[in-house]
Amino acid sequence: MGTWSRLIPSGVRTMIFKQVMRGDTVHCPVCDRGAIAYLPSGSPPRPHVLCPFCGSRERARMAWLFLKERKVLRAGLRVLHVAPERCLSERLTSLPGVKYTAGDKFTPGYDYPPGTIDLDITAMPFAADSFDLIMCSHVLEHVPDDRGAMKELFRVLAPGGMAILMVPIALERATTDEDPSVIDPRERIKRFGQFDHVRLYGRDYVDRLRAAGFEVIEDAMTERMDAESVFRYGLMRSEVVHAGIKR
Ligand SMILES: [Zn+2]
Structure with a gap:
């Protein structure tokens, strides 16, 4: 973690992160929120996996x-x-x-x-x-x-x-x-x-x-489902x- 991020309380970091991730490229059906992307996850990491808001x-x-x-x-x-x-x-x-x-x-x-x-x-x-x-x-x-x-x-x-x-x-x-x-x-x-x-x-x-x-x-x-929905819902x-x- 860099010096700057250490100076920002974690609650505020999470708030900023969630603000940055808001969008309408994908839409998580679990928390019903739109995001710019699903985050990579797994080992080795796969792209397009984790909802940035609810972690689905x-x-x-x-x-x-x-x-x-x-x-x-x-x-x-x-x-x-x-x-x-x-x-x-x-x-x-x-x-x-x-x-x-x-x-x-x-x-x-x-x-x-x-x-x-x-x-x-x-x-x-x-x-x-x-x-x-x-x-x-x-x-x-x-x-x-x-x-x-x-x-x-x-x-x-x-x-x-x-x-x-x-x-x-x-x-x-x-x-x-x-x-x-x-x-x-x-x-x-x-x-x-x-x-x-x-x-x-x-x-x-x-x-x-x-x-x-x-x-x-x-x-x-x-x-x-059409390809676009499969992508948006991240299935x-x-x-x-x-x-x-x-x-
Ligand atoms: Zn979600």
């Missing part, structure tokens, strides 16, 4: 657009947010009369948003039919017993409710690549795409969700929304 990334923006389109967001919603993204948690908790529960499997050394509970999604301390909306995005690829987790998510979802269950999918694969004996982080990166992923889902992901009881919505949102073409409905 591509998949959070897609999930939020999906929920808005389907008119899922309403007052009094009972929400379970697994591995909560801060940007979405801010929006969900501001719904009038919302009953919001956030949970994550605690890992030492990580920092969780205040109020988040330590949660094992294969055995949850909630009664059946407890939630109208479950957000559980990019979680199941980390869970060894994902079929158990899906059944548990189905159990706590109320009839008529929806669960957002997005995962990374290799759409060129018909079947999921899975091998519990692969525990070496480097081997997992090579085979499953990340050091802590326990499988790489293929197109049969939907079959697993159906086996747990869900009626599945599979929505490749970017395929029905990833490889990302597909998977949502489970409980009838």
